[in-house]
Amino acid sequence: MEYGYYPGCSLIGSAHRLNSTTKKIFKRFGHDLKEIPDWHCCGAFEYGNKNELTDFSKSNLKKAHGFCNDIVAPCPACYKNLKEANQDDGGSFSILHPLDVFEYFDIVESIDIKHDLEGRLFTPYYGCVLLRPKETAIKNKDIMENFITRFGGDVDGEKVKDRCCGGNQFFINRWATEKLSRLIIDNTHGDLVVFCPLCHMALKTFSENRKVIYFNDLLLYVMGETDKL
Amino acid sequence: MQQTDNNIEHTIFNIEHLNKKIIGMSGYKREDFSVCLGCKICASVCTVNDLSIDANPQELLSSLFLGRTVEKNHPLVLFCTNCYRCTHNCPWGIRIPEIIRAFRETLGIESQFEKAFKGAVKIWGRVYEPYVFLKSATYMLKEGYIRYVPKWFEYISFHLPYKIKGR
Numbered sequence: 180m181e182y183g184y185y186p187g188c189s190l191i192g193s194a195h196r197l198n199s200t201t202k203k204i205f206k207r208f209g210h211d212l213k214e215i216p217d218w219h220c221c222g223a224f225e226y227g228n229k230n231e232l233t234d235f236s237k238s239n240l241k242k243a244h245g246f247c248n249d250i251v252a253p254c255p256a257c258y259k260n261l262k263e264a265n266q267d268d269g270g271s272f273s274i275l276h277p278l279d280v281f282e283y284f285d286i287v288e289s290i291d292i293k294h295d296l297e298g299r300l301f302t303p304y305y306g307c308v309l310l311r312p313k314e315t316a317i318k319n320k321d322i323m324e325n326f327i328t329r330f331g332g333d334v335d336g337e338k339v340k341d342r343c344c345g346g347n348q349f350f351i352n353r354w355a356t357e358k359l360s361r362l363i364i365d366n367t368h369g370d371l372v373v374f375c376p377l378c379h380m381a382l383k384t385f386s387e388n389r390k391v392i393y394f395n396d397l398l399l400y401v402m403g404e405t406d407k408l
Numbered sequence: 409m410q411q412t413d414n415n416i417e418h419t420i421f422n423i424e425h426l427n428k429k430i431i432g433m434s435g436y437k438r439e440d441f442s443v444c445l446g447c448k449i450c451a452s453v454c455t456v457n458d459l460s461i462d463a464n465p466q467e468l469l470s471s472l473f474l475g476r477t478v479e480k481n482h483p484l485v486l487f488c489t490n491c492y493r494c495t496h497n498c499p500w501g502i503r504i505p506e507i508i509r510a511f512r513e514t515l516g517i518e519s520q521f522e523k524a525f526k527g528a529v530k531i532w533g534r535v536y537e538p539y540v541f542l543k544s545a546t547y548m549l550k551e552g553y554i555r556y557v558p559k560w561f562e563y564i565s566f567h568l569p570y571k572i573k574g575r
């Protein structure tokens with residue numbers, strides 16, 4: 180199947196890893212991601228004028244007309260903004276987060292295990308906008324846990340998986356981000372598994388020796404696309 | 409006395425005007441807040457509490473509703489993380505972080521980083537991260553972000569800015 184693809188600004192820059200791994204996984208499952216031409220920044224959380232913000236994503240939907248019906252957006256902020264604009268516009272597209280698509284691919288059952296996660300401990304961390312608000316949240320709020328345990332790994336962090344890492348304050352009040360991120364880091368064990376580029380940066384910056392990895396990398400490891408995690 | 413009364417009236421008008429503008433920007437109407445039950449669930453879940461700062465989004469809403477002043481240094485205006493915990497738990501799903509964002513923008517109290525972000529979007533239609541970092545360089549140097557650079561190597565990638573066609 181072919182999906183429209185909205186990478187967003189961070190995936191073509193600092194979150195390039197999330198970009199390449201998302202493409203790799205879709206390809207492995209036989210699906211193509213076709214980038215919407217000339218997409219505009221979604222505005223993330225930086226705009227106070229709701230109309231202005233929504234218009235950014237509406238213009239992206241306009242560009243996607245006739246190009247695709249389903250749009251995959253890996254960055255949680257882009258995903259939320261695009262999904263809201265689509266709902267506002269009557270919902271002619273399906274706006275999908277990769278985690279929902281992975282659920283649909285039934286990755287937990289369909290993967291041929293190359294490396295299991297036996298004896299390893301992980302803290303799956305979703306952060307804020309994948310789970311909130313309700314209208315735009317992903318469907319399976321335990322998908323990362325399901326995946327990890329299915330492949331023999333142990334999970335920690337149930338209590339903090341939906342807390343806020345404070346990433347949004349990183350370049351405004353860094354101490355606030357540090358305090359919030361440490362609440363997550365210090366109250367959990369094992370490698371931190373994330374999907375959001377901002378969570379990745381916040382947790383990575385403030386974790387001393389803990390590994391912070393994208394969920395995609397975990398997936399690719401189990402699938403045998405990489406030998407090291 | 410007359411003068412003082414006029415000043416007070418003028419101030420009240422300004423605050424009401426400002427509050428109306430903020431409410432409108434966030435996509436709400438003043439009446440929309442009349443459904444707020446005062447249950448303070450939003451306050452009990454607000455992330456800003458984790459910073460050991462008392463935070464009560466309900467009080468901010470009622471100030472806007474009643475036409476009271478909200479200070480620039482209100483803890484939520486300064487520290488709201490856009491986590492949507494309040495919205496998620498509010499019986500009415502009131503989007504408090506979006507109201508706070510409208511507040512920050514109206515008062516022009518965005519950080520250098522936020523301004524640089526919007527600047528890039530204006531130029532290219534996208535955020536070009538090297539531009540944002542360059543524009544916020546003085547702030548980042550002053551605030552000691554430089555010490556984290558060794559942690560950020562994996563984020564480095566090279567690409568030229570691309571100006572999008574059409575909006």
Ligand code: SF4
Pocket residue numbers: 450453454455456463465484487488489490491492493494495504505
């Ligand atoms: S979005 Fe802002 S106001 Fe709402 S709970 Fe989070 S920090 Fe508090």
Ligand code: SF4
Pocket residue numbers: 443444445446447448449450451465466469497498499500501502
């Ligand atoms: S949770 Fe909603 S209804 Fe309750 S006080 Fe907060 S804003 Fe009002």
